[in-house]
Amino acid sequence: MTETPAHSTLWPAPHASGGIDATVHVPGSKSVTNRALVLAALAAEPGWIRRPLRSRDTLLMAAALRALGVGIEEGVGPDGSGEAWRVIPAGLAGPATVDVGNAGTVMRFLPPVATLADGDIRFDGDPRSYERPLHGVIDALRALGARIDDDGRGALPLTVHGGGALDGGTVEIDASSSSQFVSALLLSGARFNQGVEVRHTGERLPSMPHIRMTVDMLRAVGVQVDEPETGGEPNVWRVTPGALLGRDLVVEPDLSNAQPFLAAALVTGGRVVIPDWPAHTTQPGDALREIFTEMGGSCELTDQGLVFTGSGRIHGIDIDLGEVGELTPGIAAVAALADSPSTLRGVAHLRLHETDRLAALTKEINELGGDVTETADGLHIRPRRLHGGIFHTYDDHRMATAGAVIGLAVEGVEIENVATTAKTLPDFPALWTGMLGA
């Protein structure tokens, strides 16, 4: 739906001549911002979202909710500090069209919201959005009483014929291709007449921290959730029907977007400080403290933020990344520069992310002289001396940032379409050159 731009532009990835020494203020979390928008839109009273991420994915979410009738106004938070969105819920109504772009959070979190609207809500997006799995949401909503028209593939584009309310109840889904199916149903579940009970029946469920994030954020707006980690049945989540409170929420920095900056310290043997790193968080990026320590760095949470220091040595790693799949491209980039081989496992579902990330990483690192092979569920990476060349990004923000990390250590790397980082981090090129003191 959104026009795909020509991708001929090449960005010469800056090469680092020595260890970096920088403080990088990383913008807000995509996953937190988009959950906060949905929850505030479904609340019984207005709320605030402070320091929201403003990127393609979150602006698409805000535009979609506005199209359904929700008020989202620019403002400064109630205490006068920081930029904020004031969200004013309203009776949701169609007809409306939602452009999901290629945002998993928009294409999965909003069809359940649309079932609560009065009228037809049409969902469309980038060509890649047609290929990303959505059957878990579509089939579940139909089982819970919704009317949805799609072209029979269980994917976008589709129309939700909102009836103003949804019965809800118990539903079985296979969420092995995306945790976002579970999150989507839980986020709107308290507004279904009978609430919702989601039973995951498939194989492995990826990205558990993102489901924890959903549960925590629901509880923070007063919703009752029973779930496996607090004594519930394994693979079952239950949301009790009820009103959502309007809250004043401060969005944490996006720790997955902090990844390339931490990787820069690791790869150059330098030091980076990320202010406002949360002491407790459900964001998967928090796992980088441990992962990048194992790969050769060290870190400390101080009053200034997370201080991460590279030792000048980079080690390979053997790790299951199923819980933190979105960190894979950045870890693969570091692994390609390490002093020993790596095995990244548990991430078969990345083949259906922004692009087929396993194929894209293999091809692009190998075209720079690397030795990467795909396995059934991940990558084997045997480090080799790399050379310059074009690093293609396939409209994937994390491919672009992964290429930039390699470019720090390898002269002559050019990133195709670095602007694709706008999906979650529009400031990336400026933050990157700022980090390097350019």
Ligand SMILES: O=C(O)C1=C[C@@H](OP(=O)(O)O)[C@@H](O)[C@H](O)C1
């Ligand atoms: O719920 C979320 O905010 C996300 C869940 C994960 O999705 P998958 O479970 O589909 O990997 C993650 O990869 C994505 O970047 C964000």
Ligand SMILES: C=C(OP(=O)(O)O)C(=O)O
């Ligand atoms: C997989 C990702 O995004 P999405 O929310 O579109 O699934 C990602 O950001 O790495």
